[in-house]
Amino acid sequence: MENENYTETKIYKLNKPIVLKCGKTFDNIEVAYQTYGKLNENKDNAILVLHALTGSAHAAFLNKKTNKKGWWDDMIGPNKAFDTNKFFVISSNVLGGCYGTTGPKSINPLTNKPYALDFPVVTIEDMVKVQKELVNYFGIKKIIVAGGSMGGMQALEWSIAYPEYVKSTILIATAARLNAQSIAFNAVARNAILKDANFNNGNYYNSSCPENGLAIARMIGHITYLCEEAMYKKFGREFKDTPSFDFGVDFQVESYLEHQGKIFVDRFDANSYLYITKALDYYDPIKSYGSLENALKDSSSKFLVISFSTDWLFTTEQAKQIVSTLIKLNKDVSFVELESKCGHDAFLLEFEKQTKIIKSFLGE
Amino acid sequence: MENENYTETKIYKLNKPIVLKCGKTFDNIEVAYQTYGKLNENKDNAILVLHALTGSAHAAFLNKKTNKKGWWDDMIGPNKAFDTNKFFVISSNVLGGCYGTTGPKSINPLTNKPYALDFPVVTIEDMVKVQKELVNYFGIKKIIVAGGSMGGMQALEWSIAYPEYVKSTILIATAARLNAQSIAFNAVARNAILKDANFNNGNYYNSSCPENGLAIARMIGHITYLCEEAMYKKFGREFKDTPSFDFGVDFQVESYLEHQGKIFVDRFDANSYLYITKALDYYDPIKSYGSLENALKDSSSKFLVISFSTDWLFTTEQAKQIVSTLIKLNKDVSFVELESKCGHDAFLLEFEKQTKIIKSFLGE
Numbered sequence: 211m212e213n214e215n216y217t218e219t220k221i222y223k224l225n226k227p228i229v230l231k232c233g234k235t236f237d238n239i240e241v242a243y244q245t246y247g248k249l250n251e252n253k254d255n256a257i258l259v260l261h262a263l264t265g266s267a268h269a270a271f272l273n274k275k276t277n278k279k280g281w282w283d284d285m286i287g288p289n290k291a292f293d294t295n296k297f298f299v300i301s302s303n304v305l306g307g308c309y310g311t312t313g314p315k316s317i318n319p320l321t322n323k324p325y326a327l328d329f330p331v332v333t334i335e336d337m338v339k340v341q342k343e344l345v346n347y348f349g350i351k352k353i354i355v356a357g358g359s360m361g362g363m364q365a366l367e368w369s370i371a372y373p374e375y376v377k378s379t380i381l382i383a384t385a386a387r388l389n390a391q392s393i394a395f396n397a398v399a400r401n402a403i404l405k406d407a408n409f410n411n412g413n414y415y416n417s418s419c420p421e422n423g424l425a426i427a428r429m430i431g432h433i434t435y436l437c438e439e440a441m442y443k444k445f446g447r448e449f450k451d452t453p454s455f456d457f458g459v460d461f462q463v464e465s466y467l468e469h470q471g472k473i474f475v476d477r478f479d480a481n482s483y484l485y486i487t488k489a490l491d492y493y494d495p496i497k498s499y500g501s502l503e504n505a506l507k508d509s510s511s512k513f514l515v516i517s518f519s520t521d522w523l524f525t526t527e528q529a530k531q532i533v534s535t536l537i538k539l540n541k542d543v544s545f546v547e548l549e550s551k552c553g554h555d556a557f558l559l560e561f562e563k564q565t566k567i568i569k570s571f572l573g574e
Numbered sequence: 575m576e577n578e579n580y581t582e583t584k585i586y587k588l589n590k591p592i593v594l595k596c597g598k599t600f601d602n603i604e605v606a607y608q609t610y611g612k613l614n615e616n617k618d619n620a621i622l623v624l625h626a627l628t629g630s631a632h633a634a635f636l637n638k639k640t641n642k643k644g645w646w647d648d649m650i651g652p653n654k655a656f657d658t659n660k661f662f663v664i665s666s667n668v669l670g671g672c673y674g675t676t677g678p679k680s681i682n683p684l685t686n687k688p689y690a691l692d693f694p695v696v697t698i699e700d701m702v703k704v705q706k707e708l709v710n711y712f713g714i715k716k717i718i719v720a721g722g723s724m725g726g727m728q729a730l731e732w733s734i735a736y737p738e739y740v741k742s743t744i745l746i747a748t749a750a751r752l753n754a755q756s757i758a759f760n761a762v763a764r765n766a767i768l769k770d771a772n773f774n775n776g777n778y779y780n781s782s783c784p785e786n787g788l789a790i791a792r793m794i795g796h797i798t799y800l801c802e803e804a805m806y807k808k809f810g811r812e813f814k815d816t817p818s819f820d821f822g823v824d825f826q827v828e829s830y831l832e833h834q835g836k837i838f839v840d841r842f843d844a845n846s847y848l849y850i851t852k853a854l855d856y857y858d859p860i861k862s863y864g865s866l867e868n869a870l871k872d873s874s875s876k877f878l879v880i881s882f883s884t885d886w887l888f889t890t891e892q893a894k895q896i897v898s899t900l901i902k903l904n905k906d907v908s909f910v911e912l913e914s915k916c917g918h919d920a921f922l923l924e925f926e927k928q929t930k931i932i933k934s935f936l937g938e
Contacts, residue, residue, distance in 0.1 A: 232819040327820075327821070330819075331819040331820060387811060388811075389802050389805070389806065389811075390802065390805035390806050390808075390809050390810060390811060390825075390827045391797065391800075391801075391802040391805050393811065393825050393827050393828065394793075394797045394805065394827050394828070394831055395797060397793070397823075397825070397827070397828040397831055397832075398790060398793045398794055398797065398831065400821060401786075401789075401790055401793065401832075401835075402766060402790050404821060405786035405789075405790070407771035422765075422769035425765075425769075426762060426765055426766050426769070426790065429758075429761070429762045429765065430762055430794070433755065433758045433759060433762065436755075437755075438753050438754065438755040441753070441754035441755050441758065442753065442754050444754075445754050446754060447751065447752075447753075447754060447757065447858060447861075453856060455596040455694075455695040456691075456695060457691070457764060457768060457848055457852065459761075460855065460856075461754075461757050461761070461855065463754045463757050463758045463761070464757065464758070464761040467758055467761055467762065468761075468765075471765075484821055488821065491824065491825065492817060492824075494811060497811070
């Protein structure tokens with residue numbers, strides 16, 4: 211008997227090519243996805259949740275093989291923020307990812323080898339285009355979109371690209387575009403991968419992967435996901451042991467970062483890290499449409515925007531830029547800045563606070 | 575005829591070994607230093623200026639060979655903040671550095687090879703001990719100490735280690751100890767060097783240096799020296815050219831960081847970067863003395879503390895920790911937070927604002 215809290219990843223193969231933002235036409239796209247809850251007869255109770263940089267389709271419930279919970283399991287399920295008793299929740303891995311959706315480690319049918327850097331540079335807009343094909347496959351009439359961080363950028367792009375189709379948009383710990391500092395962090399992270407001795411122009415799938423570079427990229431990421439307050443709370447200036455007086459790991463915060471770097475290398479593809487950070491850097495509807503007002507003017511969605519007080523990667527100020535634009539456009543928008551000591555990671559951790567607000571927004 | 579605004583680096587060889595904080599006794603220490611202005615007869619008009627992570631003894635005036643100005647030339651000279659018509663200004667390269675003072679790239683007299691990682695792990699306290707020997711050599715009676723960033727930590731340590739000897743202490747953009755986030759950034763930077771394929775356990779002096787790792791370390795550094803406001807002002811989200819749709823340099827901020835990384839590799843030793851960042855991480859008079867009050871209680875110095883509003887590496891909050899301790903101890907302390915858009919770099923850039931305050935503090 212299947213336990214309803216178990217889940218598995220399915221594959222949807224697009225039946226047509228996609229014209230990417232870079233101008234290339236890209237075919238043979240497969241999308242890894244999961245669903246939770248049931249689609250109703252009217253096909254209007256769907257919520258598409260959108261993952262962040264290193265996420266996967268496995269947003270909720272238990273994976274049958276690993277027995278691990280999804281990345282937003284605290285938020286998706288019966289009576290949770292995204293209530294699977296009422297809603298049909300879909301989650302898919304992004305284009306360019308490494309968790310089942312076509313990405314740089316996928317086999318290029320023309321060469322029978324992994325694409326590696328022959329994979330086209332994809333954008334947030336392209337990711338959303340692919341998601342739309344998946345949603346069409348289900349015959350969904352109107353949709354709710356929700357995501358944090360890069361997931362929020364995708365949700366925003368949904369409301370821009372499909373203004374009539376999206377009925378509600380939930381933007382959490384996100385921005386209309388990265389600021390210069392975030393681009394800088396991504397640039398250094400990519401540099402660490404690109405300069406790794408194992409990188410071999412992306413063709414490392416039959417040898418050692420650029421694990422040092424990828425670990426450094428992840429360590430940089432983790433510094434930006436926390437905030438000094440969170441770091442102080444978690445680690446302070448505590449030594450792991452006594453001062454080593456060498457270049458081993460001394461402080462607990464170093465130990466944490468080293469660990470995060472190490473475990474990441476086993477679960478993520480370095481090329482995907484390059485592609486997805488590039489997609490983050492490039493996303494800029496303000497530039498694409500001349501202004502955010504122009505980008506959002508046709509949207510018929512209502513909006514919920516949530517920011518976190520200590521998030522310095524996607525700041526409240528950036529959230530307010532979206533909110534003030536929506537207000538100018540007379541859109542239906544709710545905005546909350548939640549107090550948190552968790553920095554950017556709050557969107558994955560502060561589920562109680564988010565649940566109340568999201569439930570209320572979704573009319574429960 | 576010698577132009578008085580030219581300078582050159584001299585070497586002072588210590589006539590005794592130093593007992594380091596790690597417990598080792600270290601001999602054959604040479605110190606690279608420069609001086610500006612003249613020591614008076616009473617030998618009480620000396621100011622020791624202390625450099626930051628990657629600085630050198632060349633703080634002011636023009637280098638005869640390179641024709642380059644010193645790192646604080648805007649602050650040191652006739653009628654400047656540190657007025658060489660009145661004061662005798664000394665600047666020396668720190669122990670562990672790579673600009674003339676004994677460090678990991680120096681020749682170990684026991685092996686006739688560079689020390690590399692056989693160089694002992696040195697601390698801010700050790701750097702200051704070495705500086706004291708240099709100052710003793712000049713027969714200086716009382717001293718003024720001044721520095722920004724790591725230079726400020728050295729100045730603070732001077733007032734702690736030689737409480738009767740220091741008459742004035744100028745602490746700029748500094749803290750009594752790094753916070754967890756700064757330790758994290760240093761840890762990632764060191765990781766990039768240690769994992770570079772060229773690192774070879776520090777023995778790279780006869781081959782290629784770990785230039786990729788060192789460049790990454792420098793790029794991380796530069797992100798922390800600027801602030802989002804400064805980055806936005808300098809670069810915004812401007813493209814260097816048009817979007818490349820590959821993994822080349824796209825944004826101006828990327829181009830800036832790449833450039834900073836590249837030029838740094840030619841001027842700095844990767845091993846020194848390891849040692850000096852470790853010294854930064856380790857410095858913690860609060861832990862060493864039980865409290866900052868206890869550390870500073872015997873000081874007879876007066877203090878000037880300057881912080882910058884957008885400095886997120888050494889924050890105003892951290893400066894205030896020093897200030898409030900000094901107030902509790904009834905010490906003579908002045909504190910100014912200067913408005914600046916330059917982030918941590920402000921101590922190297924905002925010389926007009928600093929000059930007024932420092933001149934006033936020095937009684938001019």
